[in-house]
Ligand SMILES: CC(O)(O)NCCCCNCCCN
């Protein structure tokens with residue numbers, strides 16, 4: 001199904017018209033400037049004008065009572081006419097909350113803004129969007145304000161979407177650094193709303209200090225399995241920890257759940273420099289998280305602001321989110337791609353706790369490690385003291401005192417210049433597919449004119465030209481090199497080329513990459529193909545997804561054979577992509593990716609398109625797809641995936657066969673020391 005296009009931005013500065021009127025160190029970080037600096041930064045990057053502006057409205061009392069009681073609503077309404085003394089008294093009835101005469105109005109606008117976003121997406125007016133709101137919502141409950149939250153914007157939105165659009169499967173992803181217990185309470189018995197949250201927990205020592213925030217809170221009654229908590233028991237969690245939690249927990253379950261709408265409790269206090277979170281994830285991490293969610297629900301993603309208290313970190317992360325929603329290519333993720341021991345322990349525990357509820361986890365280790373042996377505890381302490389995912393984390397992990405915060409400002413200033421600058425503005429895929437008429441491809445795909453003969457001669461003469469004798473081979477080599485050249489020169493982001501001699505073309509293409517100065521090229525070959533490549537120096541990581549047992553080739557760090565049998569229609573390739581290929585690819589951090597579709601491929605069109613979509617987070621989305629035997633369906637589907645025109649319909653989830661899972665586990669055990677993003681259990685660590 002064709003996907004809608006366009007990104008909504010919902011913001012009204014009236015939501016900055018309330019603030020803390022007295023001294024309260026618990027609440028003084030929740031300031032109006034949070035919205036102002038985020039919106040200013042969006043303007044600074046010219047993102048506001050690229051979005052579709054949707055006006056806010058007030059949430060109605062009926063909508064608010066989808067989650068809250070009328071009594072609570074009356075209490076909040078009554079604060080409008082209170083003086084400071086009365087406001088303080090009401091505020092003291094709740095945990096970490098303050099009221100202001102304008103709070104009620106702003107809280108209704110926050111609800112209304114969220115529902116406007118849901119309507120814009122569900123009506124197809126836009127594909128996705130962001131609502132910049134305050135007060136936040138994910139802590140508030142039926143009868144209580146909590147943690148700066150008054151009305152639970154995202155929970156109301158989920159109930160609203162169920163009723164108004166008859167949705168049966170809504171995914172809520174809460175990447176705020178605090179546990180959105182308010183959302184958990186509303187939906188813990190509801191199998192139609194899957195709630196996923198990570199949060200700073202420190203074994204129940206961090207606010208809101210709840211036993212039910214731990215990984216074993218899996219949901220109640222019919223809702224069992226539909227509540228996923230990933231507790232972080234240490235601070236300093238960073239990009240690799242968050243990505244690992246996506247690869248090994250959220251994404252496999254989310255693809256199995258097949259959501260119809262994604263709501264994001266988009267809090268940025270999980271980012272670097274935030275005084276509450278004390279984590280180290282850098283702004284571009286949120287681009288990658290957003291990108292993965294956009295591959296679900298046909299791209300219907302509604303991001304709703306929750307927390308985020310370091311103004312610079314918050315603003316940059318908001319911009320990274322919106323830029324990705326607009327389908328800009330993603331900046332390369334920074335930092336060492338190795339989740340820490342504590343993160344892997346949490347990931348393993350939540351996977352074990354959910355083993356009974358999800359097919360993608362059915363072959364998991366049964367026992368969650370409630371407490372590691374003392375030896376591994378000591379290792380964990382040691383490991384976390386000497387390393388951190390970011391060497392800069394030590395300097396900039398958020399603390400409240402201002403000079404630390406200023407240090408974060410400086411770090412972010414230089415960091416954003418590095419990652420923002422090189423992203424190519426052009427996003428269209430360029431294709432040279434002689435047998436396929438251009439009009440069959442998405443409009444965003446330019447069909448390149450062939451490279452001119454002279455240019456090609458010089459290029460081909462650089463290699464041993466006797467390989468390319470007949471005219472046909474020369475033409476297809478020309479196709480591949482012409483498209484690759486445009487990608488290397490950043491004239492386009494990605495491309496497709498048809499080649500009758502895919503293996504020779506790929507060898508030439510790789511050589512051209514290295515002549516161009518690239519350091520690492522991920523080459524994924526689907527089907528049977530013999531590439532004579534030098535794989536010892538790490539400049540190529542070759543992953544061969546094929547049917548036949550590769551007897552002679554043992555898996556080495558840079559040459560991985562994944563034997564995969566995709567039977568017709570059952571698209572069970574998810575666990576291979578999510579649990580294996582992506583973690584390895586992110587560990588490798590390629591400068592460019594080449595996907596080669598050879599003869600008798602063992603993957604269906606959907607699986608290949610899924611792979612193409614999900615890999616776009618890497619190498620600034622620079623992907624070259626070389627297709628040997630051109631099937632129009634395959635070319636169209638891949639072209640759509642590359643140009644972001646649509647997320648291919650991955651069909652109903654079908655769990656992989658046991659031998660497929662066991663193949664993944666075998667490879668993971670074999671390679672997780674080399675490619676550390678594969679880690680999802682601590683047992684082999686010790
Ligand atoms: C939206 C949000 O999740 O960012 N709210 C965070 C509230 C933090 C409250 N801290 C209380 C500290 C008690 N010592």
Ligand SMILES: [Zn+2]
Pocket residue numbers: 176177178267269306307308
């Ligand atoms: Zn928070």
